[in-house]
Amino acid sequence: xxxxxxxxxxxxxxxxxxxxxxxxxxxxxxxxxxxxxxxxxxxxxxxxxxxxxxxxxxxxxxxxxxxxxxxxxxxxxxxxxxxxxxxxxxxxxxxxxxxxxxxxxxxxxxxxxxxxxxxxxxxxxxxxxxxxxxxxxxxxxxxxxxxxxxxxxxxxxxxxxxxxxxxxxxxxxxxxxxxxxxxxxxxxxxxxxxxxxxxxxxxxxxxxxxxxxxxxxxxxxxxxxxxxxxxxxxxxxxxxxxxxxxxxxxxxxxxxxxxxxxxxxxxxxxxxxxxxxxxxxxxxxxxxxxxxxxxxxxxxxxxxxxxxxxxxxxxxxxxxxxxxxxxxxxxxxxxxxxxxxxxxxxxxxxxxxxxxx
Amino acid sequence: xxxxxxxxxxxxxxxxxxxxxxxxxxxxxxxxxxxxxxxxxxxxxxxxxxxxxxxxxxxxxxxxxxxxxxxxxxxxxxxxxxxxxxxxxxxxxxxxxxxxxxxxxxxxxxxxxxxxxxxxxxxxxxxxxxxxxxxxxxxxxxxxxxxxxxxxxxxxxxxxxxxxxxxxxxxxxxxxxxxxxxxxxxxxxxxxxxxxxxxxxxxxxxxxxxxxxxxxxxxxxxxxxxxxxxxxxxxxxxxxxxxxxxxxxxxxxxxxxxxxxxxxxxxxxxxxxxxxxxxxxxxxxxxxxxxxxxxxxxxxxxxxxxxxxxxxxxxxxxxxxxxxxxxxxxxxxxxxxxxxxxxxxxxxxxxxxxxxx
Numbered sequence: 001x002x003x004x005x006x007x008x009x010x011x012x013x014x015x016x017x018x019x020x021x022x023x024x025x026x027x028x029x030x031x032x033x034x035x036x037x038x039x040x041x042x043x044x045x046x047x048x049x050x051x052x053x054x055x056x057x058x059x060x061x062x063x064x065x066x067x068x069x070x071x072x073x074x075x076x077x078x079x080x081x082x083x084x085x086x087x088x089x090x091x092x093x094x095x096x097x098x099x100x101x102x103x104x105x106x107x108x109x110x111x112x113x114x115x116x117x118x119x120x121x122x123x124x125x126x127x128x129x130x131x132x133x134x135x136x137x138x139x140x141x142x143x144x145x146x147x148x149x150x151x152x153x154x155x156x157x158x159x160x161x162x163x164x165x166x167x168x169x170x171x172x173x174x175x176x177x178x179x180x181x182x183x184x185x186x187x188x189x190x191x192x193x194x195x196x197x198x199x200x201x202x203x204x205x206x207x208x209x210x211x212x213x214x215x216x217x218x219x220x221x222x223x224x225x226x227x228x229x230x231x232x233x234x235x236x237x238x239x240x241x242x243x244x245x246x247x248x249x250x251x252x253x254x255x256x257x258x259x260x261x262x263x264x265x266x267x268x269x270x271x272x273x274x275x276x277x278x279x280x281x282x283x284x285x286x287x288x289x290x291x292x293x294x295x296x297x298x299x300x301x302x303x304x305x306x307x308x309x310x311x312x313x314x315x316x317x318x319x320x321x322x323x324x325x326x327x328x329x330x331x332x333x334x335x336x337x338x339x340x341x342x343x344x345x346x347x348x349x350x351x352x353x354x355x356x357x
Numbered sequence: 358x359x360x361x362x363x364x365x366x367x368x369x370x371x372x373x374x375x376x377x378x379x380x381x382x383x384x385x386x387x388x389x390x391x392x393x394x395x396x397x398x399x400x401x402x403x404x405x406x407x408x409x410x411x412x413x414x415x416x417x418x419x420x421x422x423x424x425x426x427x428x429x430x431x432x433x434x435x436x437x438x439x440x441x442x443x444x445x446x447x448x449x450x451x452x453x454x455x456x457x458x459x460x461x462x463x464x465x466x467x468x469x470x471x472x473x474x475x476x477x478x479x480x481x482x483x484x485x486x487x488x489x490x491x492x493x494x495x496x497x498x499x500x501x502x503x504x505x506x507x508x509x510x511x512x513x514x515x516x517x518x519x520x521x522x523x524x525x526x527x528x529x530x531x532x533x534x535x536x537x538x539x540x541x542x543x544x545x546x547x548x549x550x551x552x553x554x555x556x557x558x559x560x561x562x563x564x565x566x567x568x569x570x571x572x573x574x575x576x577x578x579x580x581x582x583x584x585x586x587x588x589x590x591x592x593x594x595x596x597x598x599x600x601x602x603x604x605x606x607x608x609x610x611x612x613x614x615x616x617x618x619x620x621x622x623x624x625x626x627x628x629x630x631x632x633x634x635x636x637x638x639x640x641x642x643x644x645x646x647x648x649x650x651x652x653x654x655x656x657x658x659x660x661x662x663x664x665x666x667x668x669x670x671x672x673x674x675x676x677x678x679x680x681x682x683x684x685x686x687x688x689x690x691x692x693x694x695x696x697x698x699x700x701x702x703x704x705x706x707x708x709x710x711x712x713x714x
Contacts (some may be wrong), residue, residue, distance in 0.1 A: 010549055020645065023640075129642050130642055132640075132647045133641045136640070146510075160648070162634060162645075165645040184644075201708070206587060209585075222563070230577075232701060239611055240625065251595065256595055256599035259639055267598050269597060272520070282490075283492055284383055284488075284665065284667040288522040289538065290539075291517070291519065293597070310642075351558070352709065353561060
């Protein structure tokens with residue numbers, strides 16, 4: 001199905017679920033040069049009305065979507081718990097499928113979906129758009145180019161102050177909570193893109209329930225990796241002051257930046273061996289250890305800016321459908337992040353650090 | 358011994374160990390109105406010479422200190438591993454003793470010291486000067502006055518960038534390392550002064566060995582307490598950019614401040630229920646959850662400044678020697694922090710979160 005591209009040479013997509021992220025996909029699809037949007041479907045009349053007001057074609061039922069033989073891909077952007085049944089139904093009818101993140105809500109569900117895609121011979125992947133975040137790509141470049149020496153600590157934080165804005169993301173039955181919403185991005189960035197081959201040794205995590213007792217409205221997660229690499233991932237929704245989006249330590253320097261890289265800094269050490277340190281007075285004591293460095297032993301380096309284009313997700317999708325590229329978000333990557341999230345929940349439940357295999 | 362005060366009504370002190378902290382005590386003792394310094398002793402000739410150059414009286418041997426019947430207290434400010442033998446020797450000769458922090462390097466050692474003080478009927482305490490840090494006292498006031506609502510997360514960080522400045526603090530045999538050097542302060546502030554009655558449930562810690570393989574040159578420690586209180590304590594010596602000294606979250610606000618409180622902020626929520634949130638674009642995606650708050654739902658509050666006087670340590674010591682006050686740093690408090698530090702090392706060694714009894 002969808003083997004022959006549309007008249008303009010583009011592939012054809014439909015979107016199921018036309019809320020916030022469904023509309024994001026509408027804009028993405030209509031702005032790239034590889035896909036056309038044939039229509040959208042949502043069970044909510046107000047979302048269909050919204051589409052009609054905006055001149056977006058609509059389907060009258062999910063069955064109508066499934067029956068559309070022109071489609072090259074169905075994009076599923078519903079509540080998280082609906083990804084699996086909708087994706088399975090679509091794949092069983094021979095459709096390629098992209099789900100929004102998280103791919104689904106458990107490893108068992110994910111295995112069923114992967115099995116279905118293999119059995120049905122269709123492409124199945126997930127939209128991990130934050131692989132294209134400029135802040136992430138810049139920090140990745142700093143690390144990979146060794147600008148701060150061997151890196152031993154990576155802290156990735158996303159902090160808001162609105163709790164979980166009121167919709168299904170606050171409900172357990174729909175796969176709500178911040179781990180599945182934002183954790184999935186932050187983990188994917190680090191374990192699938194930045195450090196894909198680094199063995200994970202253990203996970204220690206605690207969940208917050210400040211504004212929501214049903215699902216986590218934030219979490220803190222320490223991932224110890226081989227070679228003494230510590231990764232810390234945090235999502236918060238009760239943070240009225242934000243800590244930096246990234247804080248990364250190497251043996252010879254530190255990077256700290258908010259989302260807006262123009263506010264970020266890299267400070268590198270130019271001379272570890274310095275003369276005798278003078279103690280400084282800090283509050284009610286003195287300290288040599290915490291004495292600030294003098295300017296002649298450090299230097300500030302500008303943060304490299306990386307061009308990125310999130311449309312590459314759809315470009316890769318088109319090529320992968322044609323068998324000309326490997327899908328960017330692979331099944332193994334989806335499995336790894338899902339296992340990590342489940343391990344974090346287990347750690348929180350048991351109060352233990354959990355070995356990760 | 359020392360029951361009769363000196364001619365000027367002051368009590369008499371000697372200092373053993375005249376390095377960095379010994380000299381701090383010299384300044385403290387000579388600037389308060391309750392103690393006189395009778396002399397100092399150090400095994401290092403250069404430290405004795407320094408004292409003589411500065412006009413500070415010196416003893417010619419530790420035995421001479423022990424034999425000085427005028428003394429009300431002996432202050433021990435040597436390497437950490439020497440606190441115990443020197444304190445035991447002094448207490449056996451009937452002297453009241455103050456050690457520098459950490460009181461010693463293990464719970465077993467501490468128990469011996471406490472037992473000796475009881476058997477000999479002398480006062481035995483430790484100098485925890487950072488209870489008087491203005492930043493700590495201000496954050497304590499913010500928490501206790503409920504300025505940010507019920508607090509659920511307290512992060513206390515001290516970050517330097519010089520590794521462990523080169524002396525005995527880098528050596529295991531002398532009780533070196535950042536946990537014993539700075540951890541002892543940060544833990545004492547929180548578990549003995551800020552939250553003395555809060556039950557500690559578990560400890561998860563990892564140690565750094567970036568510039569030193571023998572002792573920790575930094576650590577990160579999560580302490581989970583009853584009622585969902587999370588305390589995070591971190592010391593680093595490879596941080597070329599500093600995160601805030603304090604970051605504290607309450608249900609209705611956040612405090613973030615460096616050591617210098619004039620750079621600190623308190624942001625409080627004035628209206629949790631807001632109208633429909635507009636998603637913001639952040640890097641390669643959109644988010645409602647991370648949309649910043651509008652100014653009409655938050656307010657900035659100035660950080661309260663607290664007067665404190667570290668001389669109160671010696672004032673209390675004089676009163677405690679006279680039986681007119683309880684010593685500020687008690688044996689139980691010393692035990693609690695020593696146990697916590699040992700639990701942190703155990704957590705790092707085993708990779709486990711450890712229940713704390």
